[in-house]
Each structure stands twice: as C-alpha cells, then as structure tokens.
Amino acid sequence: MDDHLIVQMFRDRDEDALAAAKEKYEKYLTYIANNVLHDRGESEECVSDALLAAWESIPPQNPDNLKTYLGKLTREIAISRWRKNTSGKRIRSDLVRSLDEIEEIVSGGDPDSEFEEAELSREISRFLFSVDEDKRNVFIRRYWFYDPVKNICRRYGFGKSKVLMMLKRTRDDLARYLKERGYLK
Amino acid sequence: MKKDVMRRAIGGIDPRLVESADAEPVKAPRKSLGFKRVAVIALAVVLTVCGLLMLNANVRAAVLGFVLNWEDEENVRIHWNVESEEGEPADAVDIHDVAFGYLPEGYVAHDIPGDPDLEGYDPRIRTVRIMPAEYEGMTEGELSSVPDQIIVYISRAGDIDWGYGNGSYDLTYMSKINGMDAFMVHQIYEYEGESYEVGDIMFSDDKITVNIGGIWEPGFDETIKIAEGMTW
Structure with missing residues (x-):
C-alpha cells in the first residue's frame, strides 16, 4: 500500500x-x-x-x-x-559505544547553549549531503540505525579498520563544521 | 549543548539521507578467477609458509634487520612493510608485516602496571617501558622526565574493542621479546588535521611522538620518547 x-x-x-x-x-x-x-x-x-x-x-x-x-x-x-x-547498571555494549561516539562530537561544547533541535538536524543534514557517499552511509548506519560495526563491514564489504577510521573522521569533520557555524564553542 | 541533543538531532536528519543509507548497496560483480585460481591459492600457501617461518626469531631478525632502519635525527622514520587491501585508498590501509625487533643492547623492558580504578583501564592492554638499563631503580616520577625511553601499549588483536576512549590499539600477536608479548601495529591515522603514517615520528617541543598505530583519544597519554640512535 x-x-x-x-x-x-x-x-x-x-x-x-x-x-x-x-x-x-x-x-x-x-x-x-x-x-x-x-x-x-x-x-x-x-x-x-x-x-x-x-x-x-x-x-x-x-x-x-x-x-x-x-x-x-x-x-x-x-x-x-x-x-x-x-538504569544503574554499568553496561559495556556496542550501543553504549555508539552513544559515546555521538557524545564525543559535542564534547567541550557549551552545555548552556540552546539550539532548536530541528535547526541542528538541518545543519547535520547539510553536512552529510556534502560528504562522500560511503562515509555518509556508514555514519548513518552507525548513528541512526545503531548498526554494530561488524554489520556495517558486512553490508559494504569494508574492513573493520576502514569503517572505524571513516566514522572517526566524519565525527571530527562534523564537529569542526558545527563549530564553524557556532553550534559548538 | 545538552546531553542527548546531538543524538536526537541525528535522529531528525533529512529522510532522504536515511533512505539512501537504507538502500541495498550495489556490490561489484565477482570476477571469475578462472585459471588464475590455482595461482592465487599457491600464492596464499607460499605466504602462509613465509608467515610461519617469520615466527622463528632468527628469521624475523634477519628480515627486520634489513627492513627497519633509522635515518638522521631530523627525519627519523621506522620503515614498515605495507600491504594494502585490494581497492582501498591509501588512507585506509591495514599494515601487515610490521614488528618490533629485539631490544637494543643495554636496554631493559618493564611492565608498567595499570590502575584498575582509573577510567579507561583495560586489563587486556599491557604497558611496557623500554629504557636504558641505567634507569633501573628510578621512580615513575623520575622516569617521566628523562629521555631515551619507549612506552609501548600492546595487546592482542581481536580481543580489544575500539572506541572506548582508552587508547587501545588494534595490534596483532607476533612474537616474544625479552619475555613480553610483542605485536605488530597497524593503522594510519589523522590527528589535528594532519595525516600520519605508521612509523612517522613527529617532533613537538622537546618530546618526540611516535605513531605506533591506533587512534589517539583526547587526553590519552600518547607521548612516547624515543632513544636517539636506537637500533632494532
């Protein structure tokens, strides 16, 4: 339908x-x-x-x-x-890692800054549209779908090192992009 | 930025991006090896035999003695054998056949015990200090300010998960050196916008930082001092 x-x-x-x-x-x-x-x-x-x-x-x-x-x-x-x-439990899981990685993007940012979430989503979208397709898809599979890294490797035929490197670089580039636009200080 | 804002903001990205990432990736058609299949299998057998031979310390020393060499102080570089995975760009190369040689004469190696109470502690990672024998007996505080040391973080490949922020490295078991487990290192990485290859040595004030692989995590003590003229 x-x-x-x-x-x-x-x-x-x-x-x-x-x-x-x-x-x-x-x-x-x-x-x-x-x-x-x-x-x-x-x-x-x-x-x-x-x-x-x-x-x-x-x-x-x-x-x-x-x-x-x-x-x-x-x-x-x-x-x-x-x-x-x-809640209250110390969990080490792939999801925790994924959430920590997302938090890393804003580490050091001004915690009192108020930004409309929709505005931030638009900026992140603009950033992702500007990024190489493979990096973009890997980023979204990881942080939107919460795919484990090994699933991403299997899906795209990439090695683990490559996927981790792509994620790290995209996170760093996104942090830089947001900083230049005043979303992170 | 309040916690969770980034996570929710990523959740609200343009649906076209999500759809694109959800589309089934197009995989390149497999090429038939045909008559090349035998050659590929034979090559794999030869490489496996060579790899097993390298487990022998004498063979390894002979090979690495040829491969690893020092240039002048200003441009010191450790040479590594590099193999790239087929079709991968240079900045995503996994480095194979990289190994530590033997300890130089006059140097000793000690485990530096980790602190289980510290954040990022991982019992699977061993920290080893390689230093001139004359430093034996110095306290940790004294050792932190003298030159001519290498601090190596080593662990077993496959046991370490990435991304904990504890500076763990993706290493591969290789051999024993002076009673320690020694490992190959791989990863090319970028740090603060600069690209570095494994083996590059960067000079920063009076500290020399050796990239022995891995991704540097903020706050992680990545400074490694290296002995001038050290040979492997």
Missing part, C-alpha cells in the same frame, strides 16, 4: 492504518529496535509502541516519508526503553 494512502488513513483516524503500517514496516522497525534492545520480545513491543505513537501524532504531523518517520519514533522509544532497562 502506498505510504501517502497509509498517512491519509492515519489522518482520517482509520484504524486499519496501524495494520497497514505494521504489515509494510514491521520487519524494518524491528531491525532498528533490535539494534538497540537485542531482545526480540522487547523489540516487538517497541514497534507496537512506535505505531501507537504514530497514531497519536498523525495528525497533526503529516510525514512525507512514513518509513523514516516510523523509524525515528522506533529509535527514540527503543533508546528510552533501553535506558530504563539498564
């Missing part, structure tokens, strides 16, 4: 929208959730929560890209659930 049709069903409060979205994107959303939660049952619950969140947010939201919209909801819900599950 076409995404625009599904979105219209959400807007018309047609409950079949949930079933349609689930049928089309359940596998994709479960993949994203599982990268964070590493638990099938939890991931399925997370996907259900994400679809519910979509039901509650459309309207007024009217996503042009339903797949990415649902993926973003799933991503946030999975992280919240993961944080709740691991």
Whole structure:
C-alpha cells in the first residue's frame, strides 16, 4: 500500500492504518529496535509502541516519508526503553559505544547553549549531503540505525579498520563544521 | 549543548539521507578467477609458509634487520612493510608485516602496571617501558622526565574493542621479546588535521611522538620518547 494512502488513513483516524503500517514496516522497525534492545520480545513491543505513537501524532504531523518517520519514533522509544532497562547498571555494549561516539562530537561544547533541535538536524543534514557517499552511509548506519560495526563491514564489504577510521573522521569533520557555524564553542 | 541533543538531532536528519543509507548497496560483480585460481591459492600457501617461518626469531631478525632502519635525527622514520587491501585508498590501509625487533643492547623492558580504578583501564592492554638499563631503580616520577625511553601499549588483536576512549590499539600477536608479548601495529591515522603514517615520528617541543598505530583519544597519554640512535 502506498505510504501517502497509509498517512491519509492515519489522518482520517482509520484504524486499519496501524495494520497497514505494521504489515509494510514491521520487519524494518524491528531491525532498528533490535539494534538497540537485542531482545526480540522487547523489540516487538517497541514497534507496537512506535505505531501507537504514530497514531497519536498523525495528525497533526503529516510525514512525507512514513518509513523514516516510523523509524525515528522506533529509535527514540527503543533508546528510552533501553535506558530504563539498564538504569544503574554499568553496561559495556556496542550501543553504549555508539552513544559515546555521538557524545564525543559535542564534547567541550557549551552545555548552556540552546539550539532548536530541528535547526541542528538541518545543519547535520547539510553536512552529510556534502560528504562522500560511503562515509555518509556508514555514519548513518552507525548513528541512526545503531548498526554494530561488524554489520556495517558486512553490508559494504569494508574492513573493520576502514569503517572505524571513516566514522572517526566524519565525527571530527562534523564537529569542526558545527563549530564553524557556532553550534559548538 | 545538552546531553542527548546531538543524538536526537541525528535522529531528525533529512529522510532522504536515511533512505539512501537504507538502500541495498550495489556490490561489484565477482570476477571469475578462472585459471588464475590455482595461482592465487599457491600464492596464499607460499605466504602462509613465509608467515610461519617469520615466527622463528632468527628469521624475523634477519628480515627486520634489513627492513627497519633509522635515518638522521631530523627525519627519523621506522620503515614498515605495507600491504594494502585490494581497492582501498591509501588512507585506509591495514599494515601487515610490521614488528618490533629485539631490544637494543643495554636496554631493559618493564611492565608498567595499570590502575584498575582509573577510567579507561583495560586489563587486556599491557604497558611496557623500554629504557636504558641505567634507569633501573628510578621512580615513575623520575622516569617521566628523562629521555631515551619507549612506552609501548600492546595487546592482542581481536580481543580489544575500539572506541572506548582508552587508547587501545588494534595490534596483532607476533612474537616474544625479552619475555613480553610483542605485536605488530597497524593503522594510519589523522590527528589535528594532519595525516600520519605508521612509523612517522613527529617532533613537538622537546618530546618526540611516535605513531605506533591506533587512534589517539583526547587526553590519552600518547607521548612516547624515543632513544636517539636506537637500533632494532
């Protein structure tokens, strides 16, 4: 079923929208959730929560890209659930590493600066559009999809050293880009 | 910037970027080796045999003695054998056949115990100080200010995860030197906008920093002092 049709069903409060979205994107959303939660049952619950969140947010939201919209909801819900599950525990996992790497981009930045998140997203998008395709995709697979490094290696046929180097350089370049534009001091 | 802002901001990037990264990558068609297959297998066997021979200390010393050499102080460089993975750009080369030789005469090597209470401590990483024998008996504080030392961080390949910020290196087990496990190092890296190759030595004030591989993490004590005229 076409995404625009599904979105219209959400807007018309047609409950079949949930079933349609689930049928089309359940596998994709479960993949994203599982990268964070590493638990099938939890991931399925997370996907259900994400679809519910979509039901509650459309309207007024009217996503042009339903797949990415649902993926973003799933991503946030999975992280919240993961944080709740691991609260107070010292966890060393690939996800922790991934989150630490993201934090590294802003390390040393002014913690009191307030930036509209959407504005920052736009800047990061501009940066990513300007970057070499391989580096861009590796960055997004790592920090949007939370793919483990080994999965990224397998997907693109790159060695581990190469992937790690690409991620490091892109993070450094992004930090420099944001600093030049005043987002980091 | 408040914590989590960057993570959420990345979550909100242009959907076209996400779609593009989600598209199945196009893989180059495999070329049929045809009659070259036998040659490739034979070459692999020869390289494996050579690799096994290199495990012998005498063979290694003979080979590395030829490969590793020092130039003048201003442009000192450790030469490494470099093999690139097929099709990879030069800045993503994994370096093979790099090894430490034997300790120079008159030098000793000691483990520097790590502090489990310090952030970044990893019991799989050994820190070894190679220094002139005459420094034996000096305290850590005294040793931190004298020249002619090499501090080496060594570990086993495959056991170390990357990105913990503890300066761990991706190294490969190679041999034993004076009772220590010694390893090959690889990685070319960039630091502060400059590109360095493994083996490059950079001069910074009165400290000489040797890139023996790995990615330098902020705050990590990467300064290594190297002995003038040291031979391997």
